[in-house]
Amino acid sequence: MAFQNNELSSNASVSPGNFILHPSWNYNGLVPSVVFFLSFLLGVPGNIAVIIFRPNFQHLSSVSQKLMLNLVVSDLLCLLTLPLWIYAFLYMWTFGPVACKLLTFFVYFSKYGSGLTVTVLSVQRYLLVVHQKNWTYQMGVRLLLVSIILSIPPLVFRQVITNENTTLCESQYSSEAQWITVLLVEGLVGFTIFFLVVFSYTRLQKKVKQAAFFNNPQTTRLVTSIIMSLLVFWVPYHFFNVLSAAAIFLNNEDLFKFCLTALYTVKALHAVNSCLNPLLYAFTSHNLCCKKSLSTKI
Template sequence: YEYFNHSNLNSTSETTAYLVSSGLMGLCFMIGVPGNIGVILFILLRFKKVNFTAHLMLNLAAADILCLITLPVWIYSVLDNIDRVTCKFFTALVYCSAYSSVITVTMLSVYRCLRIRHPQLWSRMSKRRKRVLLISSWALALLFSCPGVLTQEIVKVESKMECERILKSEAILIVALLESLLGFFVPFTIMLTSYYCLYKTATQGAFRHRHRPTKLVTRIVIVFFIFWAPHQIIKLEEICAAFLQSETVLSFISDIAGSLTFINSCVNPFLYAFSSKSLHKRKNESDTDD
């Protein structure tokens, strides 16, 4: 949904990329939406008092649903034209939900690390502050979404109008570069740091029985990287090409790489909810238990 550059595609490769990306998006919609709804119902119906991990799960599932419900529009845009209002609105949903998902996963990694390494420090966090953290994640996601939404326009590609991001000025390119750093590389670095701290703690004798959180964070880091790295690498390549005024090399798979980020929203329900030990505890666990 961004940074597409079809000028150096032939019709065959373009059609193939569209078919593959549309197929992936359709599959993500059919699996991801019911899966995330199931996660929300599972948490709300099973637990009277959910802990902070469960709140993060709910936040993540809501973000993933918001992202996945836009997929029919993007599939339709492959077949037919969409107007500017539709382009802007659904782009805003995608950006906001994607950033919220990344922020929530990062918070989950940091939270796991604090709960294991500094339990007394986290226990001082009041419920009000925890709610502020959750609300702030959406506010921050909305803020990060603004540059992308403002630069998304309807562009004529051959005989078809498409929703694409316009990177004309050097200032916009710098903003796009900062988006990649803040939206992927910084969160990924935080996840790796949290994982390292968890692993280091879990290998200590006193904490070996709490090795499960380390395994969960390992899955988080690996899945996040697998599904987001291709899209971000292509984005960086296209930004650098725009700076240098040269042709892009990887743009022919940009649609497919973008589709992979939606797959992450399908995997999340199974990875974060049903693999989490906290969601299999007794129903009436307190907010401080995890």
């Protein structure tokens, strides 16, 4: 699953950019499985609770409410697939090629949908608070289409592979260039989302500090939590994707093996983000709303 004969095979079958690498009861298999289990246990009820009770939605505009629901549904779809990935981590893939492709598509569709929704939500708040511009465009269909387009490559490349008496659901590329391109595109999208969110909330926070009518301590904690959660649970995943692409390009076996080992953990951390989103965006988002001096809801 790594380099073959100390060189990259043009038919290499490894998935440094996806959820599962190989099943194992060792450290590399148990750690992500435990994290996935806890994320499923806590995240599914949390996201369902937001859908049912819609906490603090009365403080939000209709656009923000739709974005919030889109975020919750995206995270919920990702979390609901975790039990199958846990089984595949610890044992092997036994669900067939169709399930392999469809589950991979749902994972990426929900991941991109969640990330893009967080981006639009942060930019929309930035535009309203800093520039007093209300975002009135219909973003739901656009987000859906972009998420589907970005999820097509994993759907195409994911295959069920039998290797050394082990059946795996992995991506298989026809060339190193193809492999590197997929990794870099995913990394580019990930870092773009991160920088847009950081920029939007940083500028929003600067505006907040200039307005005495905002609750500065609560808003500061919320903005800091949002940025730090992305830094801890989002950035490492995409960083090691880009580093994996560099290892493939440089034909560096040691660096590539290091990236594979690291990705066992960072993929699990990436799933935790779907568990935290309801707490960060739904249950505390009213702290970014100024009801006294801004008549327009965010």
